[in-house]
Amino acid sequence: MKIATAVPPESAALTDEMASRRADFPILRELVRGKPLVYLDNAATTQKPQAVIDALTHFYTRDNANVHRGVHLLSERATARYEDARIKAARLLHAASPREIVFVRGATEGINLVAETFGRAHVGPGDEVVVTEMEHHSNIVPWQMLCAEKGATLRVVPVTAEGELPLDEYERLLGDRTRIVALVHVSNALGTINPVRDMIARAHRHGVPVLVDGAQAVAHQAVDVQTLDADFYVFSGHKLYGPTGIGVLYGKAALLDAMPPYQGGGDMISTVSFEGTRYNVAPYRFEAGTPDIAGAIGLASAIDYVSAIGFDRIAPYEAALLDYATERLAAVPGLRLVGTARQKSAILSFVMDGVHPHDIGTILDREGVAIRTGHHCCQPLMHRLGLDATARASLAFYNTREEVDALTAALGRVKEMFG
Amino acid sequence: MSGELRELYQEVILDHNRRPRNFRALDGASRHAEGYNPLCGDKITVYVQLDGDVIREASFQGFGCAISKASASMMTDALKGKTVAEAEALFDRFHRMVTLEPDRAVDVGALGKLAVFAGVREFPSRVKCASLAWHTLHAALEAKAEPVTTE
Numbered sequence: 001m002k003i004a005t006a007v008p009p010e011s012a013a014l015t016d017e018m019a020s021r022r023a024d025f026p027i028l029r030e031l032v033r034g035k036p037l038v039y040l041d042n043a044a045t046t047q048k049p050q051a052v053i054d055a056l057t058h059f060y061t062r063d064n065a066n067v068h069r070g071v072h073l074l075s076e077r078a079t080a081r082y083e084d085a086r087i088k089a090a091r092l093l094h095a096a097s098p099r100e101i102v103f104v105r106g107a108t109e110g111i112n113l114v115a116e117t118f119g120r121a122h123v124g125p126g127d128e129v130v131v132t133e134m135e136h137h138s139n140i141v142p143w144q145m146l147c148a149e150k151g152a153t154l155r156v157v158p159v160t161a162e163g164e165l166p167l168d169e170y171e172r173l174l175g176d177r178t179r180i181v182a183l184v185h186v187s188n189a190l191g192t193i194n195p196v197r198d199m200i201a202r203a204h205r206h207g208v209p210v211l212v213d214g215a216q217a218v219a220h221q222a223v224d225v226q227t228l229d230a231d232f233y234v235f236s237g238h239k240l241y242g243p244t245g246i247g248v249l250y251g252k253a254a255l256l257d258a259m260p261p262y263q264g265g266g267d268m269i270s271t272v273s274f275e276g277t278r279y280n281v282a283p284y285r286f287e288a289g290t291p292d293i294a295g296a297i298g299l300a301s302a303i304d305y306v307s308a309i310g311f312d313r314i315a316p317y318e319a320a321l322l323d324y325a326t327e328r329l330a331a332v333p334g335l336r337l338v339g340t341a342r343q344k345s346a347i348l349s350f351v352m353d354g355v356h357p358h359d360i361g362t363i364l365d366r367e368g369v370a371i372r373t374g375h376h377c378c379q380p381l382m383h384r385l386g387l388d389a390t391a392r393a394s395l396a397f398y399n400t401r402e403e404v405d406a407l408t409a410a411l412g413r414v415k416e417m418f419g
Numbered sequence: 420m421s422g423e424l425r426e427l428y429q430e431v432i433l434d435h436n437r438r439p440r441n442f443r444a445l446d447g448a449s450r451h452a453e454g455y456n457p458l459c460g461d462k463i464t465v466y467v468q469l470d471g472d473v474i475r476e477a478s479f480q481g482f483g484c485a486i487s488k489a490s491a492s493m494m495t496d497a498l499k500g501k502t503v504a505e506a507e508a509l510f511d512r513f514h515r516m517v518t519l520e521p522d523r524a525v526d527v528g529a530l531g532k533l534a535v536f537a538g539v540r541e542f543p544s545r546v547k548c549a550s551l552a553w554h555t556l557h558a559a560l561e562a563k564a565e566p567v568t569t570e
Contacts, residue, residue, distance in 0.1 A: 356488075358461075379460070
């Protein structure tokens with residue numbers, strides 16, 4: 001076993017620092033069927049630090065009121081904290097202004113919002129929308145629905161066997177009829193980190209705006225939407241150690257300002273009469289009804305939490321952990337890693353000879369090891385790779401080498417059973 | 420290895436997973452239906468050859484986990500010679516066995532070899548794997564045109 005001894009001193013310090021962070025996550029002390037929880041399903045959702053749980057409790061205990069309406073103190077406090085969350089989300093993404101941050105339920109709603117507003121306004125019969133073969137269903141189906149409604153065509157960038165996007169083939173799909181490109185930053189099924197900056201630049205050369213699905217990126221690397229020059233960028237709070245039910249749509253101010261509203265209701269209007277209604281400015285135009293105030297405040301707390309650690313610490317730690325896990329899994333007889341892109345996030349998809357991923361998942365669960373199995377909401381990608389399903393371990397900064405060892409030991413049990 | 424895991428993955432089930440019986444399309448089948456579990460992507464086609472009201476032959480094709488494959492394999496074995504009503508009654512008994520609380524045990528004796536699936540009820544996320552073939556059979560016997568799903 002070459003565990004701690006092979007680690008250089010600098011990264012040993014990093015390892016200690018991250019291990020000490022585990023204490024911030026109460027759920028990591030849970031026993032699963034009498035065994036310590038080994039939570040390796042972070043691409044599905046991440047666990048929450050005590051600070052986030054406390055922020056939710058504090059809001060409901062001390063500050064709860066509706067936002068943007070009341071003249072009373074609590075409403076002012078709730079409004080200030082909700083808008084402060086917008087500022088923090090803007091800082092996280094390096095947006096030019098908090099006005100470019102729309103709160104939504106999650107990445108899925110963010111994509112649907114853009115498809116139903118920007119998409120409906122700009123995509124017509126004979127036009128084209130470009131997506132990639134490695135998209136999550138949430139970045140396929142809204143565009144498919146839009147294309148069906150408008151008589152437009154969905155064009156698909158193919159994926160190589162390693163799980164990469166061939167950029168020359170991508171560029172060939174960009175043409176006079178392309179109205180938008182919708183592209184995943186980090187693949188949830190394979191871990192591939194796509195060269196989004198380059199891909200956005202290529203789309204822009206054709207005058208085509210780009211939406212980036214950042215659901216699997218924001219918790220693992222610094223994201224700068226201005227450097228990327230992304231037109232739209234979406235993510236979900238719960239994959240960033242925040243609560244479920246809250247997410248962010250970033251849109252360039254000029255685009256948001258020109259977009260028609262999404263849902264109608266309170267807060268998204270400026271004046272209402274039965275003769276006609278004037279809509280509020282962005283981002284409020286896209287936030288009809290009482291928003292998830294507590295969710296936004298919880299998300300702000302999660303952003304504070306990860307920012308305090310820093311992506312300059314999180315990213316190298318996770319990269320080293322990915323290397324270690326890749327080595328350990330590759331050494332398991334009969335196991336094949338799926339997705340071997342040169343640029344990868346800490347996601348390991350795999351299949352094993354003679355064992356269906358679902359059976360792997362059940363046996364691992366009995367060992368306390370939580371992974372995801374199935375098609376990962378990426379059926380077109382699975383079809384392309386000739387697979388029905390994979391098993392997937394997805395890591396976060398609070399995971400350790402010992403947990404990777406627990407995974408490989410549990411995979412030994414799978415071999416015992418199905419060997 | 421935990422006892423519950425051994426209960427789930429009994430040797431008989433592992434054997435049917437490795438060497439599924441009746442794993443083929445049935446030429447001239449009088450009924451067939453497709454079943455699908457959208458959660459895990461398992462897909463199955465069940466074929467039935469009816470002689471009046473009696474199931475003369477049954478087979479299946481598709482892909483899935485050990486539980487779903489073994490369940491389809493053992494189901495097609497068990498169906499041969501049964502009337503449609505007997506097959507439906509068997510489905511009902513099987514379904515109750517894999518979904519009921521352990522202390523409300525059904526008469527597993529009447530299920531014969533299929534009783535090996537009793538361990539599934541300890542694994543709620545796997546109940547659909549065990550019952551997919553049976554739901555698909557039910558659709559085939561009712562001559563449903565649309566694929567059935569477990570959702």
